[in-house]
Amino acid sequence: MSAPSKTDTVPAAVRTRGAGLLRTAWGFGRTKVGVVLTGLIVLIAVAGPFVAPYTPTEFVAKPFETGADGTVFGGDNRGRDVLTRFLWGGWTLLLLAGSAAGIGVVAGAVVGVVAGYQRGWLDDALMRANDILLAFPQLIAALLVMSVLGPQVWLIVAVIAVSHMPRVARVVREATRKVIEQDYVKAAEAIGLPRWRIMAVEILPNVSSPLLVELGLRLTYSIGVVAVLGFLGMGLQPPTADWGLMINENRQGMAAQPWAVALPVTAIAVLTIGVNLITDGLSRAAIGIDRGVGK
Template sequence: MTTHPLPTTSSAGTAARVPAKGPKRSFAALRVLGAALGTTRGRISAGLTLLVLAIAFLGPLVPGSPTAFAAPPFSNPSVPGAGLLGTDVLGQSVLFRVLHGGQHLMLLAFLATVIAVGSGAVIGVVAAYRRGFVENLLMRGVDVVLAIPQLVFALLLLSLIGPEWWLLILAVGLSQAPQTARVIYGAAQSVTEKDFVKAVAVWGVPTRSILARHVLPNLTTPLMVELGLRLSYSIVLIAGLSFLGFGSPPPEPDWGVMVNENRIGMAANPWGVLAPALLLALLAVGTNTFADAIARANLGETRGEDAVLGAAAGPTTEGSK
């Protein structure tokens, strides 16, 4: 009679602390983000990223046509009518094509990143929580896809149907999902072993609710880091596929297509290649470096969380004795 209330009280006390973890983790993620922005690395990388994004999304608002004839092909900026960056292979203004050519690429990269991180997180969390056959099935499948280079995997999917924009998003997203799955799987293994997750499972809470409400909120910072990394890789991969002819069809401006079609005239006007390539490089460096700043800032938060959970488990253990 006296032994039954003790485990029930202990489990209830542990479960009672579970709802508080969500807000605490949200505040911890904000603190990590603020700590990353507080460093020189974080501020510079965030500034570079915002600068390129501003050019990509606000550029189309600048009056001017990216398809109108401005001057003879590959005219340098000194030619009248050529503009600040000269003209491209068709005599169109490089400046206006740069301003109008990033929005479509950014949208494709964002959607591909959502697919990569979303599907990879689901695979990693489910594999870490379920264990056994499900874990082996999912992670061995991840290993198989990881063995295929990302560009080859994307080209394989695109060659089956064609250069459709939705297939481009799907190909880039699925080619990067295994990397996210590996990272989240490693991070989720320690979270699924926490006492509060086991206590909620004992109370009969459905698996999807446990993963969505108690496991994923404790993986906020790794997910933030993966978002930054996958975004930078998605941008580079989509630009590379555009360079190979799988991007926006002519005469629509596209930074990746611009690099390909203007490389033959670099000796006359190098800005047709340098301007879009420089923006792509700055965005990739900015997002990648900011993700690194978040990872560095997370080190203190992770150790602090472990200390809090250990302290919270102490009185419960003593009370059960």
């Protein structure tokens, strides 16, 4: 009998674990609702700039005017078209939140797998560094950095991503410590696969279930943090069209012009609910809750 090849050490079930989790999660009604809600907001954010009636900085009405000719929802605090600002403001939120969540999850996954597999002093060093980062609440840390260095796009993404990394790393580390006791990992070590290949090919696919759940959670938190930073004036700066900034700019005129605040608030809420429902479906699929129970 010939010796098993290196690719044979990855079982078919392992290679399709992530896809199987997604298929199982799709069986939940809440996941479908979440995809519809999230897809709606993503469509508005992506297609909005192409169908907006005006440019986001064009003055078309009096400040806080609701019935101006040529507008659907009137003007904002400076007389710019509310609908146009809303249609232009979503893609920045999605871009910043998605980038921060993605970078944070990838970095956390690397740290978690390395710490869980290598163990020893490297594990201790990485986890103690994680503890230091976890000591700072996400929003407070972001506000502190923004107030010192100033609001910049790359800095917003970096700060949020760094705040996500230790949380993801802890989850992945625990999942890794369970995986490394499995026979396929020991077999890969026995045939002399390099450690980096074992971590990338043998371990990482087997922690994909909690990793996908973490991605959903981190995306939810990122949306909230980006929106709050914009509202507090520490995110994107005027005259950029941004949902969080729209809420901040128009909150004082809500009695006269509610749409300038209601539209972005509703969109952020729907997006958050949609992502939460998808994450809940993924978590239920990961722990094996039956689809017929608590849809």
